[in-house]
Amino acid sequence: MTQDIALDQGWAPAACTLPTAEQPLRVAEFDALFADAVQAVRRPGRERLRLELVFSPEYAARAAELTARENGCCSFFAFTLTIADGGLTLEVAVPPERIEVLDALQARAVSAAPGPGDLGSAEPGPAEPGPAEPGPAELGSAASAPAASRGSV
Numbered sequence: 001m002t003q004d005i006a007l008d009q010g011w012a013p014a015a016c017t018l019p020t021a022e023q024p025l026r027v028a029e030f031d032a033l034f035a036d037a038v039q040a041v042r043r044p045g046r047e048r049l050r051l052e053l054v055f056s057p058e059y060a061a062r063a064a065e066l067t068a069r070e071n072g073c074c075s076f077f078a079f080t081l082t083i084a085d086g087g088l089t090l091e092v093a094v095p096p097e098r099i100e101v102l103d104a105l106q107a108r109a110v111s112a113a114p115g116p117g118d119l120g121s122a123e124p125g126p127a128e129p130g131p132a133e134p135g136p137a138e139l140g141s142a143a144s145a146p147a148a149s150r151g152s153v
Helices: 003-009 018-038 057-073 095-111
Strands: 039-045 050-051 078-084 087-093
Touching: 003 039, 003 050, 003 078, 018 039, 018 057, 050 095, 057 087, 087 095
Parallel strands: none
Antiparallel strands: 039 050, 050 087, 078 087
């Protein structure tokens, strides 16, 4: 995979240990999950992304398996899959020095997910109101996503 292709993909930092040849396959897996299951994208904080998924055992299993593998090569990610009250939510958190990776992941989720709905913004903004980070929700379009620094996941 060339550096130019990597730049277009957007979210694997140099710290990623996934072999370069496997990175496009991982990106495709995330894109497929986003396209099939994402109903809403929210940014409750600068370092956190919340993906509301279609509630089903299949999507819960896919998200769990994919994020477990992803954490194996990019250990800075903290993934939390929550199944509660008939909902399925995947939260992704990163340390402050990895914000650009989360920005790129959000942009991919917004652009891959079907329909306009409540998909959120590719640009991080003020946090949604909550106990840790008060502020208004930031929603918008994927077209304004920041330029990516590296390849796939």
